[in-house]
Amino acid sequence: MDFNDTAQEAAFREEVKTWLTTNIPSNSELENLDYIQRAKLWQKRKYDAGWACIRWPKAHGGRDASAIEQVIFNQEEAKFDTPDGIFSIGQGMCAPTMMTWATDEQNERFMPPLASGEEVWCQLFSEPAGGSDLAALRTKAVKDGDDWVVNGQKIWTSGAHYSDYGVLVLRTDPDLPKHQGLTYFFLDMKSPGIDIKPIRQISGGANFNEVYFNDVRIPDAQRLGAVGQGWQVALTTLMNERASIGGGGGGVNFNSVFELAKTVDLGDRPAIEDPSVRRKLADWYVQESGLKFTGYRSMTALSKGEIPGPENSIGKLVGAPKQQDMANFALDLLDQAGIIWDEAHSVNAGMFQATYMASPGLRIAGGTDEIMANIIAERVLGMPQDIRVDKGIPFSEVPTATK
Template sequence: MDFNDTPEEAAFRLEVRGFLKANAALKGTAGPANFRGEIGAAELAAAKAWQATKAAAGYAGITLPKRWGGREAPAIMQVIYAQEEEKYSVPTGVFDIGLGMCLPSVIHYADPELSDRLVPSALRGEEIWCQLFSEPAGGSDLAALRTRAERAGDEWIINGQKIWTSGAHLSDWGLLVARTDPTVSKHAGLTVFIVDMKLPGIEIRPIHQMSGASHFNEVFFTNLKIPDAYRLGEVGKGWRVSLTTLMNERLTGGFIIRRPDISDLVDLCRLLTVGDRPAIKADGVRQRIAAWYVRSQGIKLTQFRTLTALSRGKEPGPENSIGKLVNASMAQEIADYGLDLMDAGGLAMDPELAPLNMLFQEAFLATPGSRIAGGTDEILRNIIAERVLEMPADIRVDKNIPFNQIPTG
């Protein structure tokens, strides 16, 4: 691994720091005011304004062609920008799915005319994207989806349901995977489409979460008509397109800094007492902090391998599942431990009373979802075992069986 920037990377990092210093505020030690992910009109306007500012300065699509407003720079430059931006309090989450997961598939598989229409507006923050993958009956098995797409001339008629769709209620466009041929094996009969989320035939129902937010949604399709021009890739080759999206999802998710982290826990322990002394000086507390610190450093070094590969022009691989798997579970464990340290005070759902603006309370309610979104722990462990460690794959009793012959119920 190479821990140092090349001269070109160091120069770009200095440039990015100058831009951020001039246009954004550094993060404080307190938790974010809207940790649950609830996005209202004010938050949405702020996110779009920040994205437009980035785009105007050429930081919205660093690796993308200049005709779209990009820089045509290596992927490592995008990572460097993300590292520096993480230090600042800027509203970016609303665009993570579109820019980090959906657009790579659009760019790779869409016709040039369609890409020229969709990519620049997304980079400028004018349009928001969602990912229409998960379904109620499929669980973590994406290829078990039952949403149907039937061809009618130059159009496709879509009927079915998606669930846990983050930000669907805010989105202008969606990336939809549907079944176009139930007579072949489940991975072979899928096709991916770009969906205008404002079309008739789409019903979006927010899901009220225990955190109080409604960021996830159910999405229903009733005789939705999509032009064939909005199909990505070949008919029946949607699994390949989906993997492009999922690989970028793993890369994006693996590098997200999930709160609360070690620094948040240290800040909390400086405010609380255990017995008759500050929590930060209690041996048991220090042992827990040390254990999580070691785990976080392991993830940091694993990510350096990815950074080294990107710096050398290589593509991200399945090893990026490690970051998301460990970070999501660690954030939940730290949130739980923080509430334990607060004792009865952990019940205080008031940012003026709870330490760190109620960061740990809200994280306790929100972090379980992060272990499902973007790939469950079980799916990520399978990816790591089979594609990183090259262990034998799980036995699949539905392999090479036509989808419509797989027993259900």
């Protein structure tokens, strides 16, 4: 047992380090650019040098790298403060789905500009009536010649407003049972009839959108999988979503609360000297280290060319509530001043307040805590699915709040 790279991995890590050190954008390069322009600049630079989406085939703009090489690249890149965040859905979820289900010609057309960051993709799955119960979506597609005509509404679409393309699941036959009447497509986000409205969040940001479809036409050639096979295709996307969303890494963590506890008083002494504070900190520390070493186990599997076990499925379910609880605890340590959320006047520029308000979203996005627990129970422990009262009946006859 050791934490060392193999000779080959160490050489690769050196190569990555060297390239990153000499190519990270300088502050002056990034000056006067917004976050989208910054992200695009960095992505293009990686792409031009062969360091974008390195796990992808070379023909699609990648490097034909191994899974462990991807992990090593990510680790080294994370040591720098690089602009990112706008490509993870496209490259992490849309691309694997396209590469599994689209034609060679389509992938040759669409994958390289997705890898280079010149084209941004989004994912349009959730609907007002279908979140955790994703297959209950109702946005309709009706065949008309070589096109499908789409009407309805999607919601929680990250980055819809700056995306060039998107993947989506639509209901093509409401008279079939829920999962059977779905079909999967990709589309041009600039198509006529698409209306995008940002959603204001309780955290103050607006990362998500509502997307309305009014007689939007999608060519049948942009269908992925057969008509009615949409659920199966969607599972490719979802499996990659859960693999790519870690949660619990940044923001409030053991270190930030540990440091805070040294600087604020509880009674007549620093909070860090209080046994109840120390016990709580210990609990969070062992959660963080447990996740870290579970990650090392997965990395070992990748290093050996094996597929990691199911243990990685716990990351989001542990990380998201932990952030919320730690932020809540930190605010209590600040006592009455905990209520102040003002970058100029809050401790750590308001990071604890920001996390307190953002963490409810972390527990919902990419599969709620409850869905994640179901997934662990069903796929890891092998327990049966919940009883589904909508099973086997035409979707149009499934009970809703209004019928």
